[in-house]
Amino acid sequence: MTARTPSDAPSDTPSATPPDGPRAAPPGAPEDVRELRRFNRFYTNLIGALDYGRHLYTPFTLTEARVLYEVAHQSRVDAADLRASLSLDAGYLSRLLGRFEDRELITRGRSEQDPRRQRITLTEGGREAAGLLEERSQDAAGSLLRPLPAADRARLVDAMRTIRVLLGEDGPQPGEGARRPPGDRAPELSLRTSGPGDLGWMVERNAALYAAEYGFDLSYEALVARIVAEYAEDFDPRWDRTWIAELGGERVGAVMCVRDGRPGVARLRLLLVEPAARGHGAGRRLVDTCVEFAREAGYGEMVLWTNSVLGAARALYQRAGFELVSESPHHSFGQDLIGQDWRRTL
Incomplete structure (x- = not known):
């Protein structure tokens, strides 16, 4: 999970007094909400998500690294698919892909299935960059897990699976239909x-x-x-x-x-x-x-x-x-x- 708004900063962060005088403190959030936000802050710090500079000692931001990952791990991917699956603003994604194209990491062309859609393909340089990111991501994840005893690693993996299932990645929430990006297949x-x-x-x-x-x-x-x-x-x-x-x-x-x-x-x-x-x-x-x-x-x-x-x-x-x-x-x-x-x- 990732931090979504500046409001997830620690509550003791100093701030300016509003021009119309001090506002009353908002009512206390429920315990489960506070715990979720606390986990978000912990995990985003742990993986360096708040560092908008280089990710994993590469010349890519976290968002750029994720886009490269998605292109590298799908046989065919269109810009519209990336925008939907990663919840990215269309203009922001277009500029990001433009930078990739300038650095000769990708090529862009018309999709064979739908000429209105833009097909994204990695170049040889793009595959090398994605491979380096994958290798360093594996090493970083391994370094977090390595100190844990086998039983604790199993507990951690089960807990992470539970988070993904309950928050919607692997199926619908109780009483709801599945919420998937267009074209995404239902889990088998x-x-x-x-x-x-x-x-x-x-x-x-x-x-x-x-x-x-x-x-x-x-x-x-x-x-x-x-x-x-x-x-x-x-x-x-x-x-x-x-x-x-x-x-x-x-x-x-x-x-x-x-x-x-x-x-x-x-x-x-x-x-x-x-x-x-x-x-x-x-x-x-x-x-x-x-x-x-x-x-x-x-x-x-x-x-x-x-x-x-x-x-x-x-x-x-x-x-x-x-x-x-x-x-x-x-x-x-x-x-x-x-x-x-x-x-x-x-």
Whole structure:
């Protein structure tokens, strides 16, 4: 994230008294707003975003370096694409590209697809400059990560992925459509079976999401951890499977198929879809894949247990052919809930 306005300067920066006398201090910002601005100030200082001179000891500003990166990493790019994807003023971008052209870093010509658009192409000198920037960017990022232990690096990477997903890069915000530049393709949804680290991620994300959305307490995290541990200890690939949904290459959902204990009965467990991925069909794909695996494995029936407050999940189960067979009130995870048993014949 980048600093956007001078108002993100530290609050103790001296300023002149307005001519009409001192103004009343604005009301205090919410804590989450203050924390976001604090992070912006920290990160822009960390990467040198406020230094409008040379970037990474090259003759380019941060904006120029980003434009070179975009041109170098796309097979075809037009000026209009750069303007939209980087939110740059048209006049400013035109002057920047003019400077690149004067330095023989790019050439500009008409797009083959649309003669009204301007195609940008790197010259040999431009490719060398972009390569130098890429090398130094990799070194700079590596120098930040190198001192961290492996566990802390993993935590940091997960946190950065979360920031990108929640603030809109990898999908729509809850209740909204995706906000993408014109011509930008929707991120691809894919499913894969679980690998190292995925089960731990499932415990962490289940605990965090259910606490945030339903107020579940620590006992829910303990339950999920037990389920995951039992799965890992008793795993039999003939009967058990976990799938991870990815959107644009990032983990956004999961589900398990496990033996229920009764002959011929499978159990669907721990369905999870991240808020930013809802609306992309991840939940439907996960449930359908789980049911299909159980059928092909030779199970005759699939069951699941959920709670009535999980309306979106219940709608997925109904669509997949599950039927509600019983429900009863209970107090669990710090909440008064109504538990539900669902089943379907395979």
